[in-house]
Amino acid sequence: MPSSSPAGTFPAHTPAASQIFTTVLTHGPLTRQEAARRAGLSPAAVTRAVRPLIEAGFLVEDAGAEVRPALGRPANPVRVDGGRALFVGLKATGDEIIGVLTDLCCRIRVARRVPLSGRSPREVLPVAADLVRELLTEAEGFGVRVLGLGIAVAGDVDRAAGAVRRSPFLDWHDVPLAGLAEEATGLPVTVDNDVRALTVAEQWFGDGVGLSDFAVVTVGAGIGCGLVVHGRVVSGAHGVAGEIGHVPVVPDGPPCHCGDRGCLEAVASDAAITARVREVTGVAVADATEALALAREGDARARAVYARAGEAIGRGIAAVANLLGPERVIISGEGLAAYDLFAGQIRDAFTAAAFGSAARCEVRTRPLPFEEWARGAAATAIQTFVGR
C-alpha cells in the first residue's frame, strides 16, 4: 500500500529499492534501464522498486524529457523530487553552530549561524535545539516535513552508536549525542565525524559522484581527511581513520597536541602557521587572519611559513595517493583562504612524492564555507532516511 505511506516514512523497504533510489538520487535523472545497469539489478526489479516511490512522490517521471533509443520503446527518465522532503544539518565548531535546511537532493534552502557561549554538551545542546526549532519553523513555509537531522562533530564519532567518543575541539568524551538530540527535537538523528559527513556530501552530491575511490582533505583549524575506498567511506576498525593531520611528515618536527612531534597538523594547521609566523617574524599576530595579512603584505619570512605548510600538505596527500591510489583528491576547508600562498608548494611536493601512476590522481580544490559542513551533516541524515 505505498500510496498510503505516512508522509514521514520512506516506501523503500528492500535493499534493492534503497539502492535504486540512491542511484537515481546521486546520478539522476535516469531511465529505468540506465538505473538498472548502474545498480546491477534487473529491469523488472527496478520497475518494481520505482512504482511505490513514484506513488509516494519521492520519484517523478520526466515525461517531457523522453529518451528515444535507437531500438525499443521510448523511455521516460525518472528523477528525485528534491522538494518532497526536507532535512536539517548542523555543524558545531568551538565558537558557533552552523545549521542548514536542505531538500532531499541536499540543496541548501535556509542557512543560519548562532554563537556558542560554552562548549560543554549542557551549553551546546540547548543552542542546537533552538536552532533546529527555528529551522523547523522555516520549513513550514515549504509545506513539506523535515524527515531527519544530521549533526557533524570533529573528532572520534561512532555513527552506528550515535555517540561522540572524543572531540578535542569541544572537549567532549562519550556523549550519546544522537539520543539527546532525538529527545530534544523529536527528529531521527544521525551523528558523524565532520570530515566524513563532508565526504558523504561529496560522494552523493558533489565532486565524488561516480568515483569509487577518492579523498577529501580539509585544511584549517585541523587537517582532516575523508576517504572513500571501494565505494564506501572508511571509518576504521577502532573509529579512527583519515587522520592525515597526524601522519608524521617531519621527524623531530614541532610538537603536536596529540603528543607526537612533526605531524602534518603541527606544521600546517591555522594555529601551527600562526605560531610559526609569530616565531620567525617577531610580529605578535593574534590569529590566522592576521598571519595571512602579514604574508599578503609581502613579509618573506611569513610567506616561507606558508610555503613550508604547503610542502607538508603535499607530502601528506602523496602518502594518501601512494597508499590508496584514489582517482581524485579534493582539497577544501577554511585554510584555503591562504591557498594562493601554498598552492604551488602543495602541487610540487605532491608531484615529487607521488609514486608512478599514483601521480595521475587528480588534485583539485573546492572552497567550502562552513555551511557546506552543515550540508554534509544533512547528507548523512538523507543517507539514514533512504536506508544506506
Added chain:
Amino acid sequence: MPSSSPAGTFPAHTPAASQIFTTVLTHGPLTRQEAARRAGLSPAAVTRAVRPLIEAGFLVEDAGAEVRPALGRPANPVRVDGGRALFVGLKATGDEIIGVLTDLCCRIRVARRVPLSGRSPREVLPVAADLVRELLTEAEGFGVRVLGLGIAVAGDVDRAAGAVRRSPFLDWHDVPLAGLAEEATGLPVTVDNDVRALTVAEQWFGDGVGLSDFAVVTVGAGIGCGLVVHGRVVSGAHGVAGEIGHVPVVPDGPPCHCGDRGCLEAVASDAAITARVREVTGVAVADATEALALAREGDARARAVYARAGEAIGRGIAAVANLLGPERVIISGEGLAAYDLFAGQIRDAFTAAAFGSAARCEVRTRPLPFEEWARGAAATAIQTFVGR
C-alpha cells in the same frame, strides 16, 4: 548435472555458490546454518549451493563431527576437501623463481627454487614454464589435476588484464604475462602484484581471516604494503596502491630510486641499509647479510642504521594506521632477519605516531620465507578458480 562436471570445472556458477564455497574455504568447517549466517544468505540458498559442491567432491560432510544444537536438528559441518584439486604458484625475484604446488586449501605440498640467468621475459618465461612442468609431474603423484597457475611479480601489475605494467626489479614494461604463461603451460593463469598476492593468502588462509580491514607490510629488498579495506584488497584507481615504501618519511632525506628523497624505502630497504652501513662505518659490506653481521657483532654505528630504519618503518605503519584504522598490521618479508635490531624502534615509533584509538591496531610479525610469496600466487589462482 553437477555430478557430471568435468574434473577441471567448478560447479558453482552463481555468485551465491561462489560466496558459500569461499566462506567454508576460509572459515570452515561450518554447519550450513553458520555458513548462511556468515555469508548473509538464506539456509535454503546454502543448501542449494552446497549440494552440487558435495556431489563434485569439493565439499565434504563431516559426519563424525556432528554438532548438536540446543534446539533443532543436529547439523553436520561441511568443509572443503583440500586434496580435491591442486594449484601452482610462482614468485619471480630478480635472481630466481620460487614455485609451489598447493592444495585447494593453499597448503604447500611441494616447493622448488630455480635460479635465473637473466631477467628479460624471454629469459624468465622458459625457466618458469619448465618449473611448472616439473610441478605438474609432481602433481601426478597426488592423483588430482592442477586447476590453475598464479604468478606474483613485484611492481605495477594489472590483474584484470593479466599484464605486468612495470616491474622495476625485473625491468619489465607492459608484458602480457597471463597470456604468455597460458600458452606455455595450458593452465588458466592469474597474475598479480607480489605483495597483493601475499595479502590474499593472509586474507583467505592466514592472519587476516575474518578481518575486514588489515594491512601486510613487507620489509626487505623493497618495502611493500598490501591493504584490505571493507573486506577487499585495495588495487588503486591507476594500478598503484600500498606503496608504503614511497611514503615520504624524511624530508630532504636520502635519494630514492623513484626520483624523490626521503621515502621509507630510501631509509629502510636492504640496499638503503647496506649503503648507509658502508657510509657510517667505512666497512665495505657487500650486501644486507654482511651489513647485518657487522651490526650483530656489536658495531654501534651499524646498529644505529638499523634503529633509524626501524623508526622510519614505525612511522610508515603509523601513517597507514592513522589513515585507515586497520584492525591489524602484519609485518613480514626477508628483512625480518634483522628484526631483533629494529623491532623496538618500530614499536616505539608506531606508538608515538599512532593517533588516538588507531594505536589499538595490533602490530604483529610473521616471518615468511619466499615460498610463502609463491603460496600467495597460488592463493590468487584459487580465487580465480572459485570465481572471486
